Amino acid sequence: MPVKYIVFSLSLFVSICGVAQKKESSKEATQIKAKEQFKNISLVKDSIYVLKNRGGNIGLSIGKDGIYMIDSQFENISEENLEAIRLLSDKPIRLLVNTHHHGDHTGGNDAFKMTGAMVIAHDNVTNRLQRSKKQQAGSKRNEQLEAAREKIREKVSKAELEADPKKYERMAEEAAGDLTSYMEDVANVPTITFEKALEFNFNEKIDLIHVQRAHTDGDVIVHFTESNVIHTGDVFFAGRYPYIDLNSRGSVDGAITALGVIANLADEQTLIIPGHGDISTKQDVKASLGMLRYLRDTVAFEMAKKKRSKEEIMAMRSITSKYDQQGFGDGFITTEKMLETLYLDYLQKHNITEDSMD
Template sequence: MGSPNSLSRRGFCLCCVGGATFAASAGWLTPREAYAEARGLVSLIKDSAAISPITASRLRNNISVLEGSGGNIAVLTGSDGKLLVDAGIRVSRAQLTNALAGLGTDPVTHLVNTHWHFDHADGNEWLHSAGAKIIAHENTRKHLLGVQRVEDWDYNFLPLGPGGIPSEVFAGSHKLGLNGASISLKYFGPAHTDSDVSVTFVEANIVHVGDTFWNGIYPFIDYSTGGSIDGMIAACDANLAATDKDTIIIPGHGKPVSNKAELQAFRDMLVAIRDNVARLKAQGRTWDETVAAKPTAAFDAQWGQFVIDPGFFTRLVYQGV
């Protein structure tokens, strides 16, 4: 990894585009220094989550989306209790508690993790203590049970306490009935990680696709726990096939209310950059030479303005082609 890479810290790092902002840091750093900084980047994300406001957008059929703590969180309300899709970061507990209260007095009874990453599962323990049964893919449980290293962040995540570990896991698919809604959970296979699932609210025609879709920004792909660029594209294809022009799509990061057209644009961007990088790699270009060739240039103005900058995204794709 010892090659130069610039990192812009615009927005809320890996978390919310609309959250607290940090000044951009200039200069050239290795991916190890820039993207991980050991505890540095993760600490920045947590520090920002501790003070970032949470905003709610009401969708339809008693479903809302919350933005401001880690990934975008979907909430289904009703007399059976609130179901959350993703838990955010635990230091946001006060803000998230207030945001949930604003959606009604029903207690939290269910939580689905779309995958294991801390900005989606770090709040598991306190939500379980508030009454949530935690449901996830079996690989999410596996990763949360032990120390998990993310090499590209140069960071070792400690296991969650017993209350934060999903008590109900599945391998391929799972169905729930809650508050009059039919809820379908489906495993993608290796994509952003090896633990990603989608959560579809059937009658409402709303789907939370987790970090297989970053709306308007280059995504992180976690090769340390089974992610791949081809898997990300396959997940997009699966979601495009399962949605229509009226489907509300909730991405893991970026603008929290999206649609099929924006998902299609994300998928087309991934394919074009994968093909550009694969062509350069097949020509024998090194990692640095491929970055220097700017294979993302046509997309940088729209997609490259977040923490995953063009150089780092090129390196992620290079690993997988």
Template sequence: MKKITCIALFCIATLASAQGRFDNVKINVEPVSENIYMLTGAGGNIGVSIGDEGVFMIDDQFAPLSEKIQSAIKKISDKPIKFLVNTHFHGDHSGGNANFEASGTMIVAHDNVRKRLAATEKTAGAGLPVITFSDDATFYMNGNDIFITHVHNAHTDGDALVYFVQSNVLHTGDTYFHGRFRFPYIDLNSGGSLAGDIEAAKKGLMIINNDTKIIPGHGPVATRADYQKYHDMLVAIHKNVSQAIKEGKTEDEVVAMQSLTSAYYSDEETAKDFISGEKMRRAAYRSITSIEKEMKH
């Protein structure tokens, strides 16, 4: 009995801690264009389009923040949140799905996002996308052609870029990090790849122009020039690591070769980052070698 009581108390304490870490999170609302906003709090950047036809939303952070996010949106629009697009399945971008679904919002995502959420016990019961697409989709709302396009095996296997044509604003999801988020997170276990992330940036750069404002998955609003630098960095890292592999370097040797990434950020600079220089080189090595193995088979 004592053991069961201890386990129960531990579970309660864990849940309270999980909830408690969001208590002091403030949702900030930043105008990006005339009717496009970026919301930040804890987790991925949220994009919001407002207008007479309702609210169109991109990503929703964590479930405990849903009420705060809804309150923040009500300050800029009295219209309902009609659509919510998940740029991918990670919980810091889709954690509030069930809450928004319960309030009448229709959830949209790539086919693989629904598959991954449906296969996870925690997210299978509610908040699954009810509209999915395999390649592209377009919404016509609030004076914008909202173009959504899938980018293959980039950050994950279900990533989407969302472009507001008339407002000239692009939301990249986690296929692009900016600012203090220096190196990207390539989720190899969820279908991500370095080559795919390069192609995602290339596709995004083809869609936009020099005046486009970019909402990255994490970090401040960026420009096309910022995005181009990110693309070029990934291309160079891919080239450097590929050359090291051709020279017969092992994974651990590649990870130890700071010179492969130091032209951009040193290991000292990124030591406390979510993705350090060492993690970046390891991910690059594993991504490149796994693709080579697939090609041989």
């Protein structure tokens, strides 16, 4: 055999071995992470578990019908989460419910759909995920369009461009391609959506309840009626100030109503999986409900009667001190951010522009 073919064969062999070793190394790394993640899976009650990692709490119901999953966290940790679940049970993951659209709850949808899971969510979750995909595609296409224009400017004289600008813009548009060609796989978009509520049997009777304009405009509470367990999504942050996403049509009033719904569903034995934080009880939810009600009403009074500015509201630590001492401001939403949200929510509720408050 000629030397050059021997060299080529050896190079190819080394290359293939290198790729195989990388894949094996990656697989081993995932398995190691999965074993670490397995330690973060806790039994809630009966056959219901919670998996904590980066992102929102994942709920798991394991039974005769397979695995029912709540939220999927981030895309880049979905593989280790999947392997961790496999260490708990080899049953198929058949259903995955998204409690809302944020990436720390929906990012892993693609990976779990690939295993055969059917994704369920509120109508607005699908709408927001699709809109986000379209915006990302638009940004990518705009980059390519500008690159195409630049190439045309390099090859065509200024006089030619000025003589027929529409012609060269059409050329750039054709070179950039259609928007749909930039749309990424929409596998993270839910398969089944609903508007108000959904009831079905999977391992046990499960109720999905939409709460309007709370954390977002697509929030869902999951109620395991027989096990007496509730997964709240980000409507409830255990022992922390809530994140109310005003840009996603969340609202303070809606968040208060949603906490009331959870409190009414629960009894003294109910175990509650929050969107973030530790397993909680009805009393924990009622404490958050009382806190949010008090802060909303106090800020509303200060703004309506005393015409407080944004800076003044955000500096009013006297009204939050009781909750700050309990650690409510130690989470993702700080005390300052909570007060700012209350201020902005008041403006939105009363159709007041921020400029008019100056």
